[in-house]
Amino acid sequence: MSVVKPKDLALTEERLAPGHRLCPGCGEPTTVKLVLKASDDPVIVCSATGCLEVSTSIYPYTSWNVPWIHSAFENAAATAAGVEAAIKALKRKGVYKYDKVNVLAVAGDGGTFDIGFQALSGAFERYHRIVYLLLDNEAYMNTGIQRSGGTPSYASTTTSPDGRVIPGKIQTKKQISRIMVEHEPAYVATISAAFWQDLIQKAKKAFAADGPAFLHSITPCPRGWRHADNISIELCRLAVQTCIFPLWEAEKVEGKMVYKLSAPSKQIAKNPDKKKPVVEYLKLQGRYRHLFKPEEKTDLINKIQEWVDTEWDIILERCGEK
Numbered sequence: 001m002s003v004v005k006p007k008d009l010a011l012t013e014e015r016l017a018p019g020h021r022l023c024p025g026c027g028e029p030t031t032v033k034l035v036l037k038a039s040d041d042p043v044i045v046c047s048a049t050g051c052l053e054v055s056t057s058i059y060p061y062t063s064w065n066v067p068w069i070h071s072a073f074e075n076a077a078a079t080a081a082g083v084e085a086a087i088k089a090l091k092r093k094g095v096y097k098y099d100k101v102n103v104l105a106v107a108g109d110g111g112t113f114d115i116g117f118q119a120l121s122g123a124f125e126r127y128h129r130i131v132y133l134l135l136d137n138e139a140y141m142n143t144g145i146q147r148s149g150g151t152p153s154y155a156s157t158t159t160s161p162d163g164r165v166i167p168g169k170i171q172t173k174k175q176i177s178r179i180m181v182e183h184e185p186a187y188v189a190t191i192s193a194a195f196w197q198d199l200i201q202k203a204k205k206a207f208a209a210d211g212p213a214f215l216h217s218i219t220p221c222p223r224g225w226r227h228a229d230n231i232s233i234e235l236c237r238l239a240v241q242t243c244i245f246p247l248w249e250a251e252k253v254e255g256k257m258v259y260k261l262s263a264p265s266k267q268i269a270k271n272p273d274k275k276k277p278v279v280e281y282l283k284l285q286g287r288y289r290h291l292f293k294p295e296e297k298t299d300l301i302n303k304i305q306e307w308v309d310t311e312w313d314i315i316l317e318r319c320g321e322k
């Protein structure tokens with residue numbers, strides 16, 4: 001696929017308009033804007049309840065320059081599947097004027113890892129041609145920072161608060177993207193707004209796929225992660241550089257899912273010295289403050305590093321880099 005230049009992006013239509021009510025520094029609008037720019041065809045967006053949905057659709061205003069449908073929290077994928085099926089039926093009857101329309105479901109980690117998972121799994125098993133974009137800010141942010149299946153270990157949330165009883169969430173993060181690969185869809189990829197060229201190429205592939213596609217975005221939330229709102233993109237970059245969020249894709253080739261490491265992570269695989277310690281990522285976020293104050297909890301930080309190393313090894317193995 002041809003390389004996209006910043007100028008090309010600047011010239012394309014903004015499908016999510018400025019003036020929405022998402023917080024300053026929120027990672028959600030940046031990711032959504034970039035993904036929508038990857039489609040030259042019309043897009044219909046199905047948005048699950050969450051920060052993006054409530055902040056862009058406050059009556060009587062809308063931030064969406066595309067057809068947009070609100071879904072319940074638990075069923076963005078089912079809504080998207082219904083839209084895709086309706087388009088097919090209208091085409092069959094010869095009353096649909098577009099050749100190709102893309103259907104994009106968007107949901108947070110709460111709406112994906114947990115409550116919307118059955119709708120997502122069902123839509124992928126039925127092989128609807130939809131693109132599902134997961135905005136993973138690693139907690140239920142819209143309702144006040146509750147832990148989700150996507151919250152990583154030792155992050156402090158309102159339902160996994162650090163204190164005398166626990167040091168933040170005690171379970172590990174569910175590996176949702178690898179679970180989605182096991183559905184054997186057309187395409188799965190992880191994306192980070194700091195590596196926007198990679199993001200755009202993957203979103204293009206997702207829209208071109210002949211079946212369900214899943215895009216998993218690491219999406220900083222200054223409010224829930226408790227970081228300065230001007231370092232969101234820096235955190236998107238560090239997540240990749242520390243390998244806590246490696247960039248990879250998996251495509252169905254002759255009926256088999258083939259994993260491939262993406263360039264920013266491949267560079268680290270080839271030069272392991274470039275892998276930054278995860279502590280560099282953790283120390284910028286207040287949700288991990290208890291790991292550093294009043295004294296540094298080296299044992300817990302080491303456990304996070306061990307988890308990162310194990311998961312990175314799994315990805316390297318799947319991508320044939322080991």
Ligand SMILES: Cc1ncc(C[n+]2csc(CCOP(=O)(O)OP(=O)(O)O)c2C)c(N)n1
Nearest residue numbers: 049050051073108109110111139140141142
């Ligand atoms: C069935 C149901 N349960 C609970 C809620 C309340 N609710 C609305 S948004 C939300 C959290 C959304 O979290 P997430 O999906 O992670 O998205 P974020 O706001 O973090 O972007 C919850 C619990 C709801 N709308 N519907």
Ligand code: SF4
Nearest residue numbers: 023026051221222223
């Ligand atoms: S609470 Fe977090 S996810 Fe929600 S709008 Fe604010 S920064 Fe974005």
